[in-house]
Amino acid sequence: MMATALPCALTIAGSDSGGGAGIQADIKTFAAHGVHGLSAIAALTAQNTRGVRAVHVPPVEFLRAQIDACCEDFPIGAVKIGMLASAAVIHAVADALEHWRPRWVVLDPVMVATSGARLLDADALAALRERLLPLASLITPNIPEAEALLGHPIPDADAADAALDELLAQGVPAVLLKGGHLPGEGAMVDRYADTSGSTRFTHPRLDVHPHGTGCTLAAAIAANLCQGATLLKAAAAATDYVHGALRNSWRPGQSKLAVLDPFWQHRS
Secondary structure (H helix, E strand, O other), X not given: OOOOOOOEEEEEEEEEOOOOOHHHHHHHHHHHXXXXXXXXXXXXXXXXXXXXXXXXXXXXXXXHHHHHHHHOXXXXXXXXXXXOOOHHHHHHHHHHHHHHOOOOEEEOOOOEOXXXXXXXXXXXXXXXXXXXXXXXOEEOOOXXXXXXXXXXXXXXXXXXXXXXXXXXXXXXXXXXXXXOOOOOOOOEEEEEEEOOEEEEEEEOOOOOOEEOHHHHHHHHHHHHHHOOOOHHHHHHHHHHHHHHHHHOOEOOOOOOOEEOOOOHHHHO
């Protein structure tokens, strides 16, 4: 007897050999939400909780073949996009999205490493702005990534509020601006805005050094959209889910870096 068909979500991102972020985090998050996960690997990394040792970017023709293979066979409810290493990769993904036109596209514009180092050069950043932002249903930048997109600092909460309107003005229907990088103590505030207005999602700040938080958040939003949620409800539920995954995180490696528990709700 066949099981009831699950909705499908596609992640286009990098592979994390340590299992805490990227494709691996996305697939686990999809599964935790009752969604069948598909993947197109845009980069392979040799990494663990101590750092990245090597990166291999497959030819863009192979990346496109992966996307086409998924899109031509599965009913994809949403696409989640993570780390794309170059302008050529970004153009290849944009070409595929323009061809297949998925209903929902959640873009996590990964461009700044945890160390603060810029991961995208000027050509890649321009390609992301020009090709992917117009195709996104929702973008989920953190503060450094929003600063790169806007070209100016976001030093405080007032500037973060103003940044929402600036990001919407770049042509995306909705923005979830992650607040973990804002200075200060107290609650952690994620800011959401779309053409109907704005709201805040507030959670207690945890003393955790996490890995894969942004990947997990964007994947959870995509999974919620597959299940029929609106953008606002998908984002709200995803922030609650990530807070729980952080609260139940653990340190599987030998560094202080914690990995989120994507199945925490099933263990409660």
